[in-house]
Amino acid sequence: MLTFDDGLDPVWTPCLLDALAAGDARATFFPIAARAAAHPDIVARILSEGHAIGLHCDEHVRHSTRTEAWLVADTEAALERLASVGVTPTHWRTPWGDTASFTRDVGDVHGLTLASWTVDTHDWRGDNAATMFAATRDELSEEAIVLAHDGIGPGARRGDARETVAYTARVIDFAREAGWALEVVS
Secondary structure (H helix, E strand, C coil): CCCCCCCCCCCCHHHHHHHHCCCCCCCEEEHHHHHHHHHEEEEEEHHCCCEEEEECCCCCCCCCHHHHHHHHHHHHHHHHHHHHCCCCCCCCHHHCCCCCCCHHHHHHHHHCCEEECEECHHHHHCCCCCCCCCHHHHCCCCCCCEEECCCCCCCCCCCCCCCHHHHHHHHHHHHHHHCCCCCCCC
């Protein structure tokens, strides 16, 4: 499964959608809520093409550094923004995968299942597609959940997501050759 965090990006998310369409693959996007709300046309395209959108955050910070009250407020604000563009997520990928003792409880209140990953591209570092593919190839399987980024999030050392798009196309080709389906997180 391909997953993308920290978007939506007006340039790179559509490029990823094009790559997914070319390979007849589906993915799950975990956008920063304000970015999703700012691009309702991209949200509509994601949904119309059979992809899923989950909750990531309103403010991209580690849960372990905040209080439960802060997380409740952030989650509710993010869900409101997503609802404003027609999204009711069922999965939640927290920023950096970081959780606090109360994260699961907050998710349960909103019917959200926490989503992680099994393969990390580390694409935020700015590695090229060939390097990322070589580093992750042995971890790829039909059950793998690949973490990549369609947006430039906090801490990113790259200026764009060009190499993530190229990596995605390679993974799609690899999965198709292996006979694997690339579907949304379920």
